[in-house]
Amino acid sequence: MGQFFKSISIALHNIRANPLHTFLSTLGIIIGVAAMVGILALGDGLEQTGREQIANTTSLNIISVNSLRTKTVDDIRIVIENRPRFDLDEVRDFRTSIKEQAILEFTDTKTGEIVYNDSTTGVYVQGTMELGLKFSLDSTKLGRFISEEDILTSKRVVVLSEDVAYDLSDNLETFLGKEVHIQGENFTVIGILNESQSSSKKAFIPISVYDKNGDQYPQIVLKATKAEEIPNIEEKIKQWLDDSFAEGNEAFYVSTNRARVEQFSQGILLFKLIMGAITGISVLVGGIGVMNVLLISVTERTKEIGIRKATGAKKKDIVLQFMAESVTISFVGCILGWILGIVGIFLFVPIVNSFTEIGEFRAAIGLGTVISILVISLIVGIVFGTYPAWRAAQLTPVDAIRHE
Numbered sequence: 001m002g003q004f005f006k007s008i009s010i011a012l013h014n015i016r017a018n019p020l021h022t023f024l025s026t027l028g029i030i031i032g033v034a035a036m037v038g039i040l041a042l043g044d045g046l047e048q049t050g051r052e053q054i055a056n057t058t059s060l061n062i063i064s065v066n067s068l069r070t071k072t073v074d075d076i077r078i079v080i081e082n083r084p085r086f087d088l089d090e091v092r093d094f095r096t097s098i099k100e101q102a103i104l105e106f107t108d109t110k111t112g113e114i115v116y117n118d119s120t121t122g123v124y125v126q127g128t129m130e131l132g133l134k135f136s137l138d139s140t141k142l143g144r145f146i147s148e149e150d151i152l153t154s155k156r157v158v159v160l161s162e163d164v165a166y167d168l169s170d171n172l173e174t175f176l177g178k179e180v181h182i183q184g185e186n187f188t189v190i191g192i193l194n195e196s197q198s199s200s201k202k203a204f205i206p207i208s209v210y211d212k213n214g215d216q217y218p219q220i221v222l223k224a225t226k227a228e229e230i231p232n233i234e235e236k237i238k239q240w241l242d243d244s245f246a247e248g249n250e251a252f253y254v255s256t257n258r259a260r261v262e263q264f265s266q267g268i269l270l271f272k273l274i275m276g277a278i279t280g281i282s283v284l285v286g287g288i289g290v291m292n293v294l295l296i297s298v299t300e301r302t303k304e305i306g307i308r309k310a311t312g313a314k315k316k317d318i319v320l321q322f323m324a325e326s327v328t329i330s331f332v333g334c335i336l337g338w339i340l341g342i343v344g345i346f347l348f349v350p351i352v353n354s355f356t357e358i359g360e361f362r363a364a365i366g367l368g369t370v371i372s373i374l375v376i377s378l379i380v381g382i383v384f385g386t387y388p389a390w391r392a393a394q395l396t397p398v399d400a401i402r403h404e
Contacts, residue, residue: 012328022293026333028286029380033337033373034344035279037365040372041345043272044364061227062135063102063256065237066219084245084252085217088151088208094240098222101229101236105135106207108218114160114203115181116168123164123203125182127210127218135223136196143176143191151206158182159191159204230256283376287384290329294322294388315393322392326385327378334373334380 067084070077088106095104105128112125126132130148133139141162150157158180162172169175172192179186182203193202211218222237224230234254241249308318345363 022329022332024289026286026289026293026329026336028282028284028289029330029333030286030337030340032279032282032284032286033334033376034340035282036276036376037338037341037373038344038348039275039279040272040368041341041363041365042348043268043275045349045362046271047268048364049362060257061102061224061230063222063224063230063233063237063254064219065222065241065252065254067217067252083217084247086220088211090244091220094220094244097240098233098236100225101233102222102224103131103134105129105132105221105223106218107132107221108207108210108216110216112183112203114164114168116178119168121164121167121201123160123182123201125203125205125210127207127216128204129207132204135221138193138196141192141194142172143189145191146204146206151208154206154208154212156185156187156209157190157206158187159193160189161193161200161202162195164201164203165189165192283380286333287330287380290326290333290380291384291388293329294326294385295391298322298388298392318393319389322389323382323385326389327381330378330381330384334376338373 067086068080069083070079072078086106091104091106098104107126107128109124109126112123114121114123128146129151130146133145140159143159145159146157149155160168165172165175168180169178176189176192178189180189181187182205187203187205207218210216220237222233224233234256237254238249241252245251342365345365349363
């Protein structure tokens with residue numbers, strides 16, 4: 001170990017003795033590493049920004065379950081008649097079994113017409129359970145939302161979005177408790193939601209009333225407490241489907257939004273690999289420059305090598321000295337490239353933000369990027385230092401000392 005650090009010390013001394021020569025020879029490594037730092041950091045930042053954008057438009061913790069509507073026979077898609085249907089009581093039992101990992105909604109939506117006195121408007125009628133608001137950004141403005149008792153007793157109550165309520169009445173406070181007609185059936189208004197895009201033109205009714213005739217196909221929607229729990233929840237869903245239906249889980253589809261994130265991440269990974277390979281050409285050129293420096297160093301220090309070998313230095317000592325010098329030069333080039341890359345990122349990111357409207361884009365420098373740079377410096381030093389080190393070790397003491 002002492003010999004290794006001594007070799008490093010000698011390498012640093014030689015670098016200081018020829019700083020301009022060393023800098024020009026490692027310029028390829030500096031530029032290549034700077035470009036690679038920029039590509040990896042910007043790629044990580046792009047992935048992080050993309051994940052945030054996806055998370056803002058879709059919940060990554062959502063899992064939806066429903067029976068398949070069609071099947072394919074001889075490349076022909078056929079509508080499945082009498083496909084499996086969820087039972088409300090069974091869904092409630094399943095909700096209890098996974099309440100520690102996710103909240104559950106049993107819901108479906110259809111279009112309809114709502115009438116109050118002489119006012120009529122079209123709405124999206126959504127059957128829901130008592131936790132329906134937890135799956136959206138909605139909140140009640142007046143009154144209350146649908147309760148568990150409403151569902152168990154199949155009460156004909158309705159919660160309206162604010163725009164629908166204003167279409168039917170000018171005074172929302174007095175509108176509470178009034179009866180409206182939805183598709184010819186009477187419902188009592190018990191709540192009005194605050195205005196939001198997610199609840200526009202909607203009327204929420206108990207799922208037990210929505211599917212009173214058993215002719216609808218509500219779907220199960222789950223919201224995992226943690227995204228990491230989704231694979232485990234999917235397994236529990238499939239097991240429950242196998243236990244509850246003769247058709248098994250093959251008759252249902254279980255979908256999540258995580259596939260979008262994984263697909264996006266794969267695209268970013270491909271981008272980083274391709275751009276990394278391109279910038280790696282500069283690192284390769286830089287490695288050739290390092291080898292050139294060491295070959296010149298071998299020629300200039302031939303006599304020194306001969307004296308060392310004549311005084312007892314072995315081949316492995318000479319190899320270690322030049323390998324240490326190679327790794328040191330590469331490491332110094334990588335550090336300078338790292339600094340240049342970081343400075344370039346800080347200059348480039350504000351320019352990107354000034355031309356885009358996706359929010360605040362930022363570079364992300366992860367531990368993987370740091371480790372990659374260290375590995376690159378080590379590999380370049382070893383690969384391109386091997387031949388000069390081997391050539392120096394092959395010199396005989398007599399020929400080396402006689403060399404002028």
